[in-house]
Amino acid sequence: MSTATNSQALPPVKRRNAELAMTLAAIGLTMFALIEIGLTRNGEMPPQLFLYGGVFGGLAVLAHVFIRFFAPWSDPLLLPLATLLNGLGIGMLWRLDQGGIDRAGPMSQLILTAASMAVFAAIVFFLKEPRTLQRYPYIIGLGAVVLLLLPLLPGIGMTVNGARQWLNLGFTTIQPSEFAKIALVIFLSGYMVSKRDVLSLASKQIKVGRFKILDLPRMRDMAPMAAMWGFCIIVLVILMNDLGTSLLLFGTFLAMIYVATHRSSWIVIGLTAFFGACVALYPFVSHFKVRMVTWLDAFAPDVYCVDGVPDDAWCRLNGDSQQLVRGIFALAEGGVTGSGFGGGDVGYIIEVQNDFIFAAFAEELGLTGIMVMLLALVLMVERGMRIALASKELFIKMFASGISFLIGFQTFVVIGGVTRVIPMTGATIPFVAKGGSALLSSWIMLALLMRMSNNARKPAPQAIQDEGATQVIQR
Amino acid sequence: MNTPIRRLAFFSMALFGVLLLNVTWIQAFQAESLREHPYNARQYAEVLTLPRGPIVIGGEEVAFSEPVGGDSESYQREYPSGGLYAHAVGTFPIRGEGVEKTENSLLDGSDERLAVRNFMDTITGAEHQGASVEMTIDPAAQQAAMDGLEALGKNGAAVALDPSTGAILALYSNPTFDPNPVSSVTDPQDAQDAWTELTEDEQKPLLNRALQERYPPGSTFKVVTAAAALENGAEPDSTMDAPASINLGAPLPNAWGGPCNGGEPDPLAHSIEQSCNTSMANWALELGDDKMTEQAERFGFNQGELTTPVPALESLYPNPSGDRNLLGRSGIGQGNVEATPLQMAMVASGIANDGDIMQPYLVESVKDSDLSTIEGHTPEKFSTAVSGQTADQLKDMMILVTEGPDASGPKGAIAGMQVAGKTGTAETGSGPTHNWFISFAPADDPQVAVAVVVEHGGSSGGEAAAPIAKGIMEAVIDE
Numbered sequence: 019m020s021t022a023t024n025s026q027a028l029p030p031v032k033r034r035n036a037e038l039a040m041t042l043a044a045i046g047l048t049m050f051a052l053i054e055i056g057l058t059r060n061g062e063m064p065p066q067l068f069l070y071g072g073v074f075g076g077l078a079v080l081a082h083v084f085i086r087f088f089a090p091w092s093d094p095l096l097l098p099l100a101t102l103l104n105g106l107g108i109g110m111l112w113r114l115d116q117g118g119i120d121r122a123g124p125m126s127q128l129i130l131t132a133a134s135m136a137v138f139a140a141i142v143f144f145l146k147e148p149r150t151l152q153r154y155p156y157i158i159g160l161g162a163v164v165l166l167l168l169p170l171l172p173g174i175g176m177t178v179n180g181a182r183q184w185l186n187l188g189f190t191t192i193q194p195s196e197f198a199k200i201a202l203v204i205f206l207s208g209y210m211v212s213k214r215d216v217l218s219l220a221s222k223q224i225k226v227g228r229f230k231i232l233d234l235p236r237m238r239d240m241a242p243m244a245a246m247w248g249f250c251i252i253v254l255v256i257l258m259n260d261l262g263t264s265l266l267l268f269g270t271f272l273a274m275i276y277v278a279t280h281r282s283s284w285i286v287i288g289l290t291a292f293f294g295a296c297v298a299l300y301p302f303v304s305h306f307k308v309r310m311v312t313w314l315d316a317f318a319p320d321v322y323c324v325d326g327v328p329d330d331a332w333c334r335l336n337g338d339s340q341q342l343v344r345g346i347f348a349l350a351e352g353g354v355t356g357s358g359f360g361g362g363d364v365g366y367i368i369e370v371q372n373d374f375i376f377a378a379f380a381e382e383l384g385l386t387g388i389m390v391m392l393l394a395l396v397l398m399v400e401r402g403m404r405i406a407l408a409s410k411e412l413f414i415k416m417f418a419s420g421i422s423f424l425i426g427f428q429t430f431v432v433i434g435g436v437t438r439v440i441p442m443t444g445a446t447i448p449f450v451a452k453g454g455s456a457l458l459s460s461w462i463m464l465a466l467l468m469r470m471s472n473n474a475r476k477p478a479p480q481a482i483q484d485e486g487a488t489q490v491i492q493r
Numbered sequence: 494m495n496t497p498i499r500r501l502a503f504f505s506m507a508l509f510g511v512l513l514l515n516v517t518w519i520q521a522f523q524a525e526s527l528r529e530h531p532y533n534a535r536q537y538a539e540v541l542t543l544p545r546g547p548i549v550i551g552g553e554e555v556a557f558s559e560p561v562g563g564d565s566e567s568y569q570r571e572y573p574s575g576g577l578y579a580h581a582v583g584t585f586p587i588r589g590e591g592v593e594k595t596e597n598s599l600l601d602g603s604d605e606r607l608a609v610r611n612f613m614d615t616i617t618g619a620e621h622q623g624a625s626v627e628m629t630i631d632p633a634a635q636q637a638a639m640d641g642l643e644a645l646g647k648n649g650a651a652v653a654l655d656p657s658t659g660a661i662l663a664l665y666s667n668p669t670f671d672p673n674p675v676s677s678v679t680d681p682q683d684a685q686d687a688w689t690e691l692t693e694d695e696q697k698p699l700l701n702r703a704l705q706e707r708y709p710p711g712s713t714f715k716v717v718t719a720a721a722a723l724e725n726g727a728e729p730d731s732t733m734d735a736p737a738s739i740n741l742g743a744p745l746p747n748a749w750g751g752p753c754n755g756g757e758p759d760p761l762a763h764s765i766e767q768s769c770n771t772s773m774a775n776w777a778l779e780l781g782d783d784k785m786t787e788q789a790e791r792f793g794f795n796q797g798e799l800t801t802p803v804p805a806l807e808s809l810y811p812n813p814s815g816d817r818n819l820l821g822r823s824g825i826g827q828g829n830v831e832a833t834p835l836q837m838a839m840v841a842s843g844i845a846n847d848g849d850i851m852q853p854y855l856v857e858s859v860k861d862s863d864l865s866t867i868e869g870h871t872p873e874k875f876s877t878a879v880s881g882q883t884a885d886q887l888k889d890m891m892i893l894v895t896e897g898p899d900a901s902g903p904k905g906a907i908a909g910m911q912v913a914g915k916t917g918t919a920e921t922g923s924g925p926t927h928n929w930f931i932s933f934a935p936a937d938d939p940q941v942a943v944a945v946v947v948e949h950g951g952s953s954g955g956e957a958a959a960p961i962a963k964g965i966m967e968a969v970i971d972e
Contacts, residue, residue: 273504277497322532343532349519350527351535366535385520389513396509403502407495419498426505430512439515 033094034086040098041082045075048105051359052112058360059116070112073128074105077135084139085468092472093405099398100464103449104131104457106391110375111452113360113382120371123452130454134461141465148470152413155208162201163249165194170257181444182258193455195263196446200462202267203274203424207416209242210278214412217242218279232283243288246271251295259305262435262443266428268292273423274416312339313441316346341368345377345436356384371452373444376436392433395448399426402467408474418470421463537586541567541678546600546623546862548582548592550574551632556582556593556672567678576669577639580701581630581661581803581855584672588688589699592626592855595802599624599859599867606867622862629660629857629870633968634941641945641961642667648948649958650702650834653965656842656933656942658872659851661801663943663965664835666702704805707831708946711919712768712901712954713929714826716840716887719765721788722776723883727761729890733779735759735772741818745774745825748918748953762886766893768901768916770825777824778817785823786812791878793839793850794832801835801855808836827920838944841931843878844887844913845939850875888913892936895959902930905959907967911936914962916954925951930958934966941969 049071056064064070078101085092108131111123145151151158169175169182176184176191185192210217220233246268254264272288275281300306315321316339348367351357362381367374380388402422406415425448432451435442446456448463519527528536545568548556555578558568570585570593572578583591585600598604602611602623614621631653638651642665653663670691677684691699700706722731735753738746753759753769764772777785789810790796799805809831813819822828835853843850852875859868879887891913893899895906905914913936917929928950933942943962950957 273501277494277501280494280497317530317532346519347527347530347533347535349516350524350533352520353524354521363535363538380516380520385516388516388520392509392513392516396506399505399509400502403498403505406498407502412494415494415498419501423501423505426508430508433512434508434515437512437515437519439511 032090034082034090037085037094037097038079038082040095041078041101042075044098044102044105045071045078047102048074048109051106051109054358055109055113055116055360058358059113064112066112070108070124070128074108074131077132078105081135081138085142088139089142089468089472091476092468093401093475095401096398096464096468096471099394099401100449100461102394103391103447104460106379107375107447107450107452107457109359110378110382110450111371114364114371114378116360117365119365120452123371126454127452127457130457133454134458137458138461138465138468141462142469142472145466145469147473148417148466149411149413151204151417152208152211155205155212158201159205159209162198162205165198165201166249166263167253168194170253177259181260181262183260183263190454193453195260196455196459197462199263199267199270199424200421200459200466203270203417203420206271206274207413207420210274211412211416213242214278217275217284218281220281220283232286233281234283235281235287240287243275243284243291247288247291247295250292251299255299256303260444261305261309261441262431262445265431265443266424266445269427269431270420270424273427274420277416277419308338309441309443312342313438315339316342316438341374342436342438342442344368345374346438348374348377348381349437352381352384352388354385356380356382356387358382373432373442373446373451374436375451376433376447379450391450392429395429396426398448399423399429401471405467405471405474409470410474414470414474418467421466425460425463541586543601544568544620544622545570545585546602546625548600549625549627550578550630550635553632555628556585561679569678570672570676572672572676575671575673577635577665578628578630579669579672580666580703581628581664582672583803584676586676586678586684588675590701590705590803592628592803595800596626596856596859600626607861610861610863624862624867625860627857627860628855629655629662630664630855631662631969631972633972634663634965635665637964637968638663638665638945638961639667639669641964642947645947645950645957645961647950647957648696648702649946649950650706650948651943651945651961651965652703652834652838653941653943653969654838654842654851654853656845656939657851659842659853659875660857660870660872661853661855662941662969664701664703664855666700668696668698670698701803702946702948703834704799704801704803705833707806707808707833708927708929708948709830709919709921710826710832710837711917711927711929712770712773712825713837713840713915713917713931713944714830714832715765715768715773715824716844716891716915716931717789717792717826718773718777718780718785718824719761719890720792720844720879720883720887721780721784722761723886724788724879725780725784727776729762729886730760732758732760733764733772733775735764735769735775737771739771739774739821741774741821743818745770745821747771762890762893763899765887765890765915766897766901767899768894774821774824778821780824782813782815782820785820786810788879789830791876792843793836793876793878794830796876799835799853801853803855805835806833808832826917834944834946836944837929837931837946838942839875840878841913841915841933841944842939842942843876844884844891845933845942846884847881848877848879848884850878888936891915891932895932901953902932902955902959904955905930905932905963907934907963907970910934910970912963912966913939914959916959918953921949925949926953928952928957929954930962932959932962932966934970941966 114120176186221236224232250264250268254260275284364378406418432445434440448460545558547554561567583593585593587594600623650666674687737752747770759772794808794810811829819828852873894902894914895912902914902916912934914932919927928947931944933939945958945962947957
């Protein structure tokens, strides 16, 4: 790790005005989206334009001003990207509301955005040094496990769409796994930084001829891998039927152990164990089969469940690809340019306000719009990776790359599921998806990245004397 | 630690690359076929809001679209003639075959031949209109076919062709169905239920028997055998042994149990007139597999599916390949020979048109909403079935069928003109016989060639089918 190249790579410039300009552009896009929907759906300018545009835009500008004061060196691209994605999400929910498809969406999403931005500001303000989190890895790890297990409690646990991943608190519902995944990244960063030497040890090499294929770790160091594997398979998959979270957490775990140890053997072992377990469980866990069949044979008549073939109960047990296939049809309908915001028939998409909101974007904004959305997300991920590279402390490197990968992989799991790249598992698109837990956790991740980037990009304190040979090294 | 972070960054980018490639594949390359996927309900809903062009038969709109009215933007398709044209026209929303399906892109205006007009409409702000499709069917002939088969109360089909052009003048299948209930836009569930009921009906009203069902052609096929004989050097007075029954491994008797020419060898022309089984089977045996197959194929057998554009099944003359029993029986249209009513109408039309069969077609022209013709039909030759001389000889033989001293189909005769015909009473293996009649008239200047089949009529071709054919021919000629 060379500090010299890092400081060259990220010149100490604030670029706050650029951030403001881009944030205003993102707000403008959101307002145009609302106008387009209003004109298309109702033939008039939306009466709530200034309510939505004003509140949302005001919040985003406030967030920018806040950053100007409290994290002035942070990455200028992150806030505009998050604003754009969040704004598009609100736009689509307003569109679904106007289409009479989902009435509860836009106003609560706007309120939740305000709350999430407040939490964002609080984290940026109070968590001056994210490395302080390194002190309590086990407590945070325990917290992650508790959060993940909470939905199993009778009384408050709630099953939605087959997955037991919700808490019903009476006045509101929470999806604790959205927060558990962040806690898990914190724990893994702290744990792996302290154990990386051990985890990197190789007990023996597997060779083919003269070529080294894999360095195998020592058996006793397998414990964390085994624990993670067991938790993901047994608790999340078998008990909670939450394949999406399981895939997400295990994938992030593998990414982080690879970053910590630079050993590809961990990835090979992890993938083998995970998919081995899936194959082994395949005959016994019915929803595995349903998901696989739904994915692979989505267009087969008995899987698609053409009316009454053979009957609905059979379909529920053996796969029902209607949601997936109708989502694909929405993509096809959109084509390259889309039908325009508000101009599509997104009512054909099942559960369009949840995972399949992506299909609604694809239909109305087309391939062009989807590319913008995916590029915004990948930019956010890559900027996060850049923060990891630029940071000096190992914990921050782990933390930033872990959070970034989490954002990217979560996007892949949900959009890949909707577009039939991988089986459908259920997850939320960061910043875009409806729901407080998803939105709040997205803004928390953003706050952490902002704070870490601020600390990484902040120039070292000036030398005390102008021509002194002595340089004060920060900390 | 930076190397693995960089690799992870690349990996993340690769994940997004996969997503981008996949959505590009779906939205840019697969979009077209996915939009037309049969499960895709959007296409059905969307097309309901398009002002669809009418289908015209004999100057009348037999299918047209009316706005539903009220809040709905949809159009309701109306079929004022009920079941008369149901199999030829089809239904909209498209369920089965028919011109509604085959000409769909023209009717709904999405065809690229309409692109320039659509573009102009966009510029001028005019509403897009579908093209109108004019069909070849003669309403009187079609009505005669329907009346005849319905009066008989049997399942069956009738096809009438203009021998000189191939235009399909009648295309009727009994029982028919009313396309209106299954096309309801305002109550799609009722429409679906009505359709389901039709698909489950044991009488198969949705089956277009004229194009989509094959029957053993029985004795009507004897004209093909006779054609093969004449093309291979025989003359109408060439004789052939015609006993009461011949043994092909299994006995093959004549329909009436006796010999054909008082026990003497029977002239070919008389064998056709009387519909002699034994002599015609002997002709087939003498000609052999290859000559019989060649002649059948020149008439249109074994030539694949026909597109009228409504599809018609291939008719089959499987080469008997040395099987004497099958070869002998194929000479009288039994064995493994199977023909659609359209095929047998083509046989009659070829003889009527000096040996040339014209390509049968249903769509006369397609007209734009401003009545300019987008597409007109130019008659094309389907095949040369026989020489002009053979055609004349066959015509003379077939005239004897309706008016000779031993005529087997006198009920096909029309007063004041000569009618060339051929009866057929086909054994079916199970159930009563199928009764056929193929004919054309007037024999000296043929205007119409007809094939009628009565499914399991249990009668004879001359009794059950010939009067229906006569009615259709009269309807065409009277105009």
